[in-house]
Amino acid sequence: MSSADTVTVDSTGTSPVPGAVRAARNGVAVAFALNGLAVASWFSRMPAVRDGLGLTAGQLGLLLLAMSAGALCAMPTAGLVSQRLGAARTVGVGTVLVALGLTGAGLAAGLAGSVAGVAVSLFAFGYGSGICDVAMNVEGASVERRLGRTIMPRFHAAWSLGSVAGAGLGAGAARVGLPVGVHLATVAVVVLVGTLVAARHFQPVSATTAAAPTPAGRRRALLAAWCEPRTLLIGLLTLVMAFTEGSANDWLAVAFVDGHDLSEAAGAAVFGVFVVGMTVGRTAGTVALDRWGRVPVLTGTILLAAAGATLAILAGSGPVAVVGVALWGLGASLGFPVGMSAAADDEEKAHVRVSVVAVIGYTAFLAGPPLLGLLGDRVGTLRALLVVPLLLVPTLALVPAIRPPRAAARADRQRDPVQPT
Numbered sequence: 001m002s003s004a005d006t007v008t009v010d011s012t013g014t015s016p017v018p019g020a021v022r023a024a025r026n027g028v029a030v031a032f033a034l035n036g037l038a039v040a041s042w043f044s045r046m047p048a049v050r051d052g053l054g055l056t057a058g059q060l061g062l063l064l065l066a067m068s069a070g071a072l073c074a075m076p077t078a079g080l081v082s083q084r085l086g087a088a089r090t091v092g093v094g095t096v097l098v099a100l101g102l103t104g105a106g107l108a109a110g111l112a113g114s115v116a117g118v119a120v121s122l123f124a125f126g127y128g129s130g131i132c133d134v135a136m137n138v139e140g141a142s143v144e145r146r147l148g149r150t151i152m153p154r155f156h157a158a159w160s161l162g163s164v165a166g167a168g169l170g171a172g173a174a175r176v177g178l179p180v181g182v183h184l185a186t187v188a189v190v191v192l193v194g195t196l197v198a199a200r201h202f203q204p205v206s207a208t209t210a211a212a213p214t215p216a217g218r219r220r221a222l223l224a225a226w227c228e229p230r231t232l233l234i235g236l237l238t239l240v241m242a243f244t245e246g247s248a249n250d251w252l253a254v255a256f257v258d259g260h261d262l263s264e265a266a267g268a269a270v271f272g273v274f275v276v277g278m279t280v281g282r283t284a285g286t287v288a289l290d291r292w293g294r295v296p297v298l299t300g301t302i303l304l305a306a307a308g309a310t311l312a313i314l315a316g317s318g319p320v321a322v323v324g325v326a327l328w329g330l331g332a333s334l335g336f337p338v339g340m341s342a343a344a345d346d347e348e349k350a351h352v353r354v355s356v357v358a359v360i361g362y363t364a365f366l367a368g369p370p371l372l373g374l375l376g377d378r379v380g381t382l383r384a385l386l387v388v389p390l391l392l393v394p395t396l397a398l399v400p401a402i403r404p405p406r407a408a409a410r411a412d413r414q415r416d417p418v419q420p421t
Helices: 019-044 046-053 057-085 087-112 115-147 152-176 180-199 215-225 229-259 264-292 294-314 318-332 335-343 347-379 387-402 405-415
Strands: none
Touching (some): 019 046, 019 087, 019 115, 019 152, 019 180, 019 229, 019 264, 046 057, 046 087, 046 180, 046 229, 057 087, 057 115, 057 229, 057 347, 087 180, 115 152, 152 180, 152 264, 152 335, 215 347, 229 294, 229 335, 264 294, 264 318, 294 318, 294 387, 335 387, 347 387
């Protein structure tokens, strides 16, 4: 493992891992997977929703804004809620909203044909997902510290596996003509029940949470986190990586249907290729991160994502474009989970820092859909995705911010031996 990125359990690094931590690890992985199933189930049916509601690309982008707005409304206080209630209860509350929103969006789009109904449901879906996102990442970072090795990307790999399942089920549902409302309502029930069971295995409220200060003190801690340069830089990096991932989630199926003349089912399958790439990257990425460290690994994956996205968009051949999609997913896989791990390096401040980074990162989901949708009205949805590689290259300058503070201090002392310790 790189000395810059070592995760320790205690001062000796030899503490045994209790069974409760392993159970929490499994519970967090299941919660991530089911959240991914819910999100991908919605996005895999985007072409059907667009056609059913009669929307242009720009109008569809504005509709997706409701989901992102819900997430952003939740995230500023999600860290405080998680600190107060504990991750398990917070995830439970958030998943109830996710299930209600997913069901409502499917019924409003498939049966009522109501744009307003879909928008309200997507807001609830986004709000619940935003609460879950912060709480799951805080719990995942806590489990990672207690395991003593990098595991956060594998939690996000579980999310991607859920996305693969969601994309596959969505493609199958589209092929057999299953109504959107029936499909999404069924998924919502599975996600709700499974997540509530998984959350029961989360760790109990930690000592640091139990000893947290008054509500006013927690609010002051949140405001202080917004003034930390490292936290803000991690947030900006996470924003670009969220845009890289989210643009594919939002638009890849539609872009390949419109730009490469594929069927709706084939477009959903291409989206599945992307999430398979994400899953492979997040599963194998833990080994790479432990061996080489955050900075070199993330630098390489960002370059890979930029090259893959460019190939997917500009390739004249369908099979070559699909290879680009796989590389895009592989390269985009580690940015978000590594950003969350970096934000949670200090367990005592993890709740508020993860909340800050999540808010900044999810701004990509707020601005991305309408930006790409409106741009797609002018140049085509597929060509609009060229924004992704154009943003990735300058983002390389932000990568050093993810180095753990203590590791950065050691590096500074090595460069300047007279620096006081």
